Amino acid sequence: MANNCVQEEGGITVANLEQLASDMEEEIKRCTRGLQSYSAKSTCCIYKVPLKLEKNNDKHWYSPRIVSIGPYHYEEGDLNRDYKYQFFGSFLSRTRAGKGIGIEDYLKKLLPLETKVRECYSENVKLESGTEFLEMIVLDASFILGLFYKFQDSGPHETDEPLALLKWRLPYFCVDLLLLENQIPFFVLQELFDISKMPDDPSLSVLALQFFNNVMQRPKEVIERYDDNPENPPVHLLDLVRSSLIPNDPMRPQKEEFMIPFFSRLRQKDNTTLTQFIPCIWKLRRSGISVRPRKADSFLAVNFEYGVVEIPSIIIDDFMRYLLLNCVAFExxxxxxxxxxxxxxxxxxxxxxxxxxxxYLRECGVIENYDVDRVADFIHSMGRDLAIDIDDFYLSRVFNDVDKHYRNDFYVKFTSFMRRSFYTQWPFLSFLAAAVLLLLTIAQAYIAIIGYVHPKK
Known part of the structure; x- marks a missing residue:
């Protein structure tokens, strides 16, 4: 048989193999170029949500409902484009009257930044260079700033258009502006804010946090003391809100020699290895560890002292679900x-x-939500399949101290004894009566001895 004849082996010809090898070589080159291009994007900060998270939590938690921002959802009809231009017009009227700045000034300001903006997205932006891309970033940034200014002080007024029509949509706007896939770079907002800022305006970060506070309802002083960090600015609005929730003060260290009750130090095991998970509520309670709410500026400020896990109260409503899931996706x-x-x-x-x-967490005042089944399902899906560095995270002391306390044999046995002894009210009342009787007997004996030693004259 001639050398150029087709050889068949298992139904695949030599020509097929050569073509397959050639195609795979091309794929290697294409993917290598793509990986190098992705690695070169040092400013990349806006991502498509990983498929594993979409599968665990449902895609609708990451998709805009009212307004699309940026290129990822641009082709979905650019939700509420008319409202964008209405708020753009409101923002434009403000800057024209105050500083004489118009649309052309915004376009000139952002035109040189197109390449930098594109590099912020992990996926290739399909919009071609030119007027369409420039219109998108100017319109979206101006819409966001216009929205912030409209809600800056007392919030929407019933007679203010279009706010009277959009008042009921405010929570949806807040949610959509915090979706990971629905972001534009923060520096784009900052550029337009800087050329349009009035003397009495707060910083862009405070202005944005004031807007989101219409839904989050944090104390005003918490918002106002948030400081911009020029060395580490937020990369987008989601990152801004996430960063504002991070506790400023590290967890307070416990003083082992004096602050921990004596009985919790007895027979303490040497356990310096960080455990990956702490036990669930019912196991902690069985070992004598209780839970109570803690007053703090952020729900992230969890603490553990004196055998008590202190957790700031959190309202797990739909807004909080969107915020938590998208923060996790970003991280x-x-x-x-x-x-x-x-x-x-x-x-x-x-x-x-x-x-x-x-x-139990609801009864303790830690979680505010009446649908316990739904909250339990949400917590399980949110915490599933997450990648974390177990040796370097902010609750490492809490995890370690809870684990040490939980594994303390004496404390577990003491708690178990107390639970068995006082499981009902009758053993407790019997013990209380016996204790009172014993104290009275001791007191009577003491009085008798004093009377014998120091008789009355």
């Missing part, structure tokens, strides 16, 4: 940011084994 994708929300999600997932644990 999973962005290597250069801290993983506070991811660790918090892991912490909640460790505590909650079933709806009964959620019910």
């Amino acid at each position: 999973q994708c962005h290597n250069s940011c801290s993983k506070h929300v991811t660790v918090y999600a892991t912490f909640l997932c460790s505590l909650v084994d079933n709806p009964a644990d959620v019910k």
Whole structure:
């Protein structure tokens, strides 16, 4: 048979193999170029949500409902484009009257930044260079700033158009502006804000946090004391809100020699290895560890002292679900940011084994939500399949101290004895009566001895 004849082996010809090898070589080159291009994007900060998170939590938690921002959802009809131009017009009227700045000034300001903006997106932006891309970033940035200014002081007024029509949509706007896939770079907002800022305006960060506070309802002083960090500015609005929730003060260290009750130090095991998960609520309670709410500026400020896990109260409503899930998605994708929300999600997932644990947290005042089954499902799905560095995260002291306390044999046995002894009210009342009787007997004996030693004259 001639050398150029087709040889068949298992139904595949030599020509097929050569073509397959050639195609695979091309794929290697294409993917290598793509990987090099992705690695070169040092400013990359806006990502498509990983498929594993979409599968665990449902895609609708990451998709805009009212307004699309940026290129990822641009082809979906650019939701509420008319409202964007209405708020753009409001913002334009403000800057024209105050500083004489018009549309052309915004276009000239952002035109040189197109390449830098594109590099912020992990996926290739399909919009071609030119007027369409420039219109998108100017319109979206101006819409956001116009929205912030409209809601800056007393919020929407019933007679203010279009706010009278959009007042009921405010929570949806807040949610959509905090979706990971629905972001534009923060420096784009900052550029337009800088050329349009009035003397009495707060910083852009404070202005944005005031807007989101219409839904989050944090104390005003917490918002106003947030300081811009020029050395480490937020990369987008989601990162801004996430960063504002990170506690400023580290967790307070416990003083082992004096602050921990004596009986919790007896027979303490030497356990310096960080455990990956802490036990769930019912196991902690069985070992004598209780939970109570803690007053703090952020729900992330979890603490553990004196055998008590202190957790700031959190309202797990739809807005909080959107915020937590998108913060986790951002932290999973962005290597250069801290993983506070991811660790918090892991912490909640460790505590909650079933709806009964959620019910206990609700009764303690830690979680505010009446649908315990739904909250339990949400916590499990949010904390599933997350990548964390177990040796470097902000709750490491809490995890270690809870684990040490939980593994303390004496404390567990003492708690078990107390539970068995006082499981009902009658043993407790019997013990109380016996204790009172003993104290009275001691007092009577003491009085008798004093009377014998020092008789009355």
